């Protein structure tokens with residue numbers, strides 16, 4: 001970054017600036033000739049896509065803030081005013097609203113890429129940790145953003161999530177009061193959430209800067225997980241990756257635009273078009289889709305943890321849920337130390353690959369579980385006399401419609417698999433993947449032969465193509 | 469390469485799949501699926517239907533429901549002339565003021581006024597409706613899942629209550645309503661509103677028209693949005709093709 005030996009630019013204006021502040025040299029070095037592995041696949045596109053989304057969110061967000069009013073009596077109507085009376089207000093709002101979802105889609109794929117190809121491993125641990133920090137900040141930002149339109153889900157989502165902090169021992173209630181700025185989710189809450197929602201994206205921007213800086217120190221990983229060994233393994237970033245990234249970005253934006261223009265509310269909840277009402281609780285309070293897996297983990301802990309065979313409760317269910325939810329992200333944070341296998345890429349680690357794909361499947365199932373009511377029953381069977389079983393069935397049906405409860409005298413045993421159990425099952429796998437499978441594979445897994453260099457891998461691939 | 473793109477798509481689809489939110493408790497009937505002119509990527513509103521729907525809204529629903537987000541001037545989008553809107557607005561009285569003497573006064577509504585609320589406040593609305601609040605209808609089709617079909621099904625779905633459902637005074641049975649019980653009496657009946665264009669004056673037709681109108685009230689930007697969307701997608705697709713060509717050319721001697 002320092003002056004040093006700087007190459008002169010032909011353009012006199014550029015040269016004048018660069019000799020005083022070498023920004024052009026910097027860009028040239030970091031984005032022009034920056035040596036980049038030649039074998040990236042399209043998974044390597046999602047960092048640039050996430051960057052594009054961040055900028056999109058900041059630009060549309062600031063534009064919305066010019067018309068938005070953060071008081072509980074006016075927030076909902078001010079958003080509707082933007083939708084109806086502000087020129088192209090609907091466009092800006094739908095871009096921002098769906099942008100949050102597509103930002104998360106990009107970042108989830110980006111994180112998956114890192115896991116699959118072992119990008120979190122030495123020497124990229126700090127780069128990875130900065131990424132998880134960005135992810136956490138994004139979740140905080142998105143959560144607070146969702147509160148701003150002050151619809152029913154805004155209000156009740158905020159109430160449920162802020163209440164979680166009351167589970168924290170000793171200081172819990174104080175934290176909640178601080179978050180609320182009072183004694184319930186109200187005007188003060190909305191105002192501080194707006195202030196923070198405006199602030200956090202810039203904090204994210206700063207962390208992204210560090211993230212990319214760290215990337216440019218270690219250089220990028222690549223699908224083989226083998227470090228580049230020389231010029232034959234890399235290409236200059238420009239024009240190779242600038243053009244490839246632009247192409248990928250546009251394909252991504254096409255899908256994004258299809259949502260913005262043709263199904264702008266498909267990813268949202270209809271209840272958020274009902275103004276917030278503290279007196280009416282929605283039938284099911286569900287967070288935005290990108291939080292659902294974590295919400296499922298939160299709800300999976302339905303039992304107190306204590307010393308067995310005594311009445312002593314160490315961790316109440318509510319606190320347990322909160323710990324499990326945040327723990328799920330802490331596990332990501334320490335992943336570089338849980339997986340110490342010397343081979344990076346899942347391509348050459350058959351067991352890691354399988355267990356990781358099951359993990360991804362598990363997260364998707366958790367997302368589904370998070371969207372369903374906790375007591376939803378997927379399968380059940382009744383062991384006992386036929387009559388008794390029928391009685392429980394009938395009781396079930398009638399209770400729904402009229403609220404009558406006829407309790408059968410001799411209750412049969414009902415075996416069932418419900419939504420909570422589904423969430424518990426995959427929460428266990430989530431934790432086991434990090435805490436059992438990764439350390440175990442680190443020691444036991446026999447990797448497939450890895451190519452000597454990127455160059456060799458690329459050549460082998462094109463040869464295979466030719467002989468076909 | 470193809471594999472990774474496919475897997476990205478698969479993940480994206482799986483995520484979208486998981487988005488489906490829960491339907492309310494109990495067995496709620498699935499809304500009838502109608503063929504609306506405004507659905508689909510090229511959807512537009514039918515102005516005649518909008519005007520008929522407005523007529524139904526104004527002569528039936530407006531006696532209980534507000535339509536807060538719509539001003540008379542917005543009705544231009546239904547195809548009314550400025551003069552027509554002036555006359556239309558003048559049928560309503562709004563309270564204005566204070567005047568120079570500090571008094572509030574009533575005057576005929578102007579195009580810039582918003583649709584007046586049938587009740588002075590929420591308590592009055594509840595009191596007049598057996599304790600149930602008739603919600604504002606400006607966003608109704610967005611505020612329910614599958615909104616347009618839902619409201620249509622609700623309006624045409626009133627039935628005699630099955631045996632196990634006990635209705636209290638002021639309650640009606642409607643299988644499309646969450647829980648099956650609704651406090652709104654069936655608002656529509658055949659021949660209730662006269663149409664000038666010869667369209668059938670049936671409950672079914674009224675329901676279709678008023679839903680058309682309510683969908684416009686909820687999404688007045690829909691036509692502009694879809695029109696722009698088609699242009700944006702065409703532009704982006706061409707851009708993507710060009711970039712694909714550029715990328716291939718640049719990468720030509722690398723592979």
Ligand code: HEM
Pocket residue numbers: 043044045046047048050051052054107110111114117119120124127128130131132133134135204208211212215219220221222
């Ligand atoms: C605001 C969100 C984010 C932005 C804008 C962003 C941006 C970027 C960019 C531009 C790159 C280089 C291109 C690439 O390799 O794809 C990158 C690399 C990377 N990011 Fe992110 N990122 C974000 C979030 C995250 C998160 C949440 C994580 C992980 C938890 C993460 C982990 C990584 C890793 C490990 C790399 C290096 C990958 C490699 O070289 O293989 N990033 N990021």
